[in-house]
Amino acid sequence: xxxxxxxxxxxxxxxxxxxxxxxxxxxxxxxxxxxxxxxxxxxxxxxxxxxxxxxxxxxxxxxxxxxxxxxxx
Amino acid sequence: xxxxxxxxxxxxxxxxxxxxxxxxxxxxxxxxxxxxxxxxxxxxxxxxxxxxxxxxxxxxxxxxxxxxxxxxxxxxxxxxxxxxxxxxxxxxxxxxxxxxxxxxxxxxxxxxxxxxxxxxxxxxxxxxxxxxxxxxxxxxxxxxxxxxxxxxxxxxxxxxxxxxxxxxxxxxxxxxxxxxxxxxxxxxxxxxxxxxxxxxxxxxxxxxxxxxxxxxxxxxxxxxxxxxxxxxxxxxxxxxxxxxxxxxxxxxxxxxxxxxxxxxxxxxxxxxxxxxxxxxxxxxxxxxxxxxxxxxxxxxxxxxxxxxxxxxxxxxxxxxxxxxxxxx
Numbered sequence: 001x002x003x004x005x006x007x008x009x010x011x012x013x014x015x016x017x018x019x020x021x022x023x024x025x026x027x028x029x030x031x032x033x034x035x036x037x038x039x040x041x042x043x044x045x046x047x048x049x050x051x052x053x054x055x056x057x058x059x060x061x062x063x064x065x066x067x068x069x070x071x072x073x
Numbered sequence: 074x075x076x077x078x079x080x081x082x083x084x085x086x087x088x089x090x091x092x093x094x095x096x097x098x099x100x101x102x103x104x105x106x107x108x109x110x111x112x113x114x115x116x117x118x119x120x121x122x123x124x125x126x127x128x129x130x131x132x133x134x135x136x137x138x139x140x141x142x143x144x145x146x147x148x149x150x151x152x153x154x155x156x157x158x159x160x161x162x163x164x165x166x167x168x169x170x171x172x173x174x175x176x177x178x179x180x181x182x183x184x185x186x187x188x189x190x191x192x193x194x195x196x197x198x199x200x201x202x203x204x205x206x207x208x209x210x211x212x213x214x215x216x217x218x219x220x221x222x223x224x225x226x227x228x229x230x231x232x233x234x235x236x237x238x239x240x241x242x243x244x245x246x247x248x249x250x251x252x253x254x255x256x257x258x259x260x261x262x263x264x265x266x267x268x269x270x271x272x273x274x275x276x277x278x279x280x281x282x283x284x285x286x287x288x289x290x291x292x293x294x295x296x297x298x299x300x301x302x303x304x305x306x307x308x309x310x311x312x313x314x315x316x317x318x319x320x321x322x323x324x325x326x327x328x329x330x331x332x333x334x335x336x337x338x339x340x341x342x343x344x345x346x347x348x349x350x351x352x353x354x355x356x357x358x359x360x361x362x363x364x365x366x367x368x369x370x371x372x373x374x375x376x377x378x379x380x381x382x383x384x385x386x387x388x389x390x391x392x393x394x395x396x397x398x399x400x401x
Contacts, residue, residue: 040260046231047201057236057263058207059309060319063183063326064299064338064386065209065240067266067286 082159083128085148089169091156092311093118096378102156103381105169108306110382111154117147125163173312178203179355180323183337185295187214188221191331191346197228199351200325204233212241213291213329215269219247219255226259236263240290243270249283256281268294296338304382314368314381318389321363325355335363339388363389371397 008015009027045053079085087093090106093113100118102111123132129148133141151157160166182205186193200208208229212222222241229237239255239262253276256262270285288294299320313319326334332342333354344354354360366389368380377383389397 043235043260044231045233047204047233053235055235055261055263058181059307060305060313061299061384062181062207062209062238064297064320064336064384065211065290065295066299066303067284067294068300 079129079148079159082161083130084160084163085124085129085151085157086160086163086166087121087151087157088155089166090308092169093121094378094381096380097376099378101378101382103306103311104156105306105308105311110304110306110379111156112378113150116143117150120144120147169308169312171312171315173309173316175323176204177206177323178352179205179325181205181207181209182324183209183211183326185211185213185327185329185337186225187212187329188217188225190329193225194228196327196346196351197232199346200234201232203352203355205325206233206235207237208234209238209240211290211295212239213295215242215244217244219244219251222247223255223258226255226262229261230259232261234261237261238264238266240266240268242289242291243267243285249276249285252283253278253281256283298338299384299386301383301385303384304379305384306382311381316367317364318366318368318385320384320386321366323364325351327351333360335360336386336388338386362391366391366397370395371399373399 007027008023008025010018010022010025015023040055042052043055044051087102088106090104092103092105094101094103095115095118098115100113100115102113104111120132120136123135127135129144133144136144148157152159179200182200184193184196210225212225222244226237226239237259241252252265252267256265264284266284266286268286269289269291270287272285273287274285276283276285305319310319313322317323321335324335326337327346328334328337328342331346333344333346333349333351334342343357343360344351368374368383368385371385371389374380374383374385385399388400390400391397
């Protein structure tokens with residue numbers, strides 16, 4: 001069976017000293033994680049009189065336009 | 074007994090967030106919590122229909138001895154996939170209400186802008202009054218100054234918008250650093266895409282990312298239909314698609330001449346921002362006609378089990394019987 005390779009964010013020496021679960025934590029690119037795509041959590045809305053107006057992406061595409069990477073085409 | 078987990082339990086039901094939808098050739102279970110689709114045969118969908126009202130024992134009796142093995146296999150599959158569970162109290166797990174309501178008059182807008190055909194500020198102000206939440210701003214000219222771009226984006230500060238996608242044609246006089254400074258300036262900006270550059274790159278700086286694309290989107294990409302092989306699986310989209318056309322519903326687009334349209338790819342417009350208010354234009358029944366063209370009413374789409382997960386950006390033609398056909 002092929003062993004799954006984890007791209008660990010921890011140094012090897014540190015991993016030897018911490019509980020084994022840390023070996024299964026892996027780093028992932030932010031853009032691949034939907035929840036982390038919003039760079040700023042809050043903005044401002046004058047109508048809502050809110051300085052902490054929640055930003056979030058739409059649950060569907062805004063338009064027909066989409067960028068597809070070459071290997072996705 | 075089908076397996077150990079089902080011991081002593083009379084019913085098998087799907088989780089409320091797992092919704093089976095029947096198509097002409099096969100069915101699909103929408104797992105709205107995990108954003109996944111699971112294809113199942115139509116015969117399994119029929120069994121699930123029976124299991125909604127009857128106990129497993131009653132269903133076995135109804136389908137006959139010869140099909141009991143298949144039923145057991147189906148239940149094992151649904152259990153292993155995490156789509157359903159055994160229970161004695163199905164009434165404690167009511168199905169989700171198929172309702173969709175949103176307070177905005179316009180939810181998302183697409184604006185194509187060239188800086189000289191119409192003023193952007195009053196357009197953004199009108200969208201703000203309509204409680205618009207999402208904007209795709211396309212700058213389709215390369216003859217603009219950085220200050221003009223900053224001013225255009227600044228109009229959105231303090232608006233009801235929750236996220237903005239900025240797609241700009243590369244202007245040789247603007248540097249990458251300037252695009253990043255724009256990113257830092259406006260907190261509503263979700264993404265910046267600069268097109269018509271020399272090389273495809275994604276540049277990261279201080280945790281921010283800007284995509285630079287070689288392709289001139291104005292030639293083809295802006296007029297390309299949304300791909301059918303990308304599925305959108307979430308409760309919001311699923312519920313909206315039950316009642317409305319999720320592509321057109323509460324959307325307004327404004328082309329580079331200020332024409333107000335349902336979609337930028339359409340030839341027909343319903344007004345112009347220089348002469349008409351957006352509020353009056355979107356209030357017209359003919360403008361809202363496509364909002365109600367739900368996928369169940371579109372020929373070629375209504376037979377697909379994935380019809381509540383696809384984004385159909387084609388123009389539609391209404392037939393005399395109330396159904397719609399796709400204009401390719």
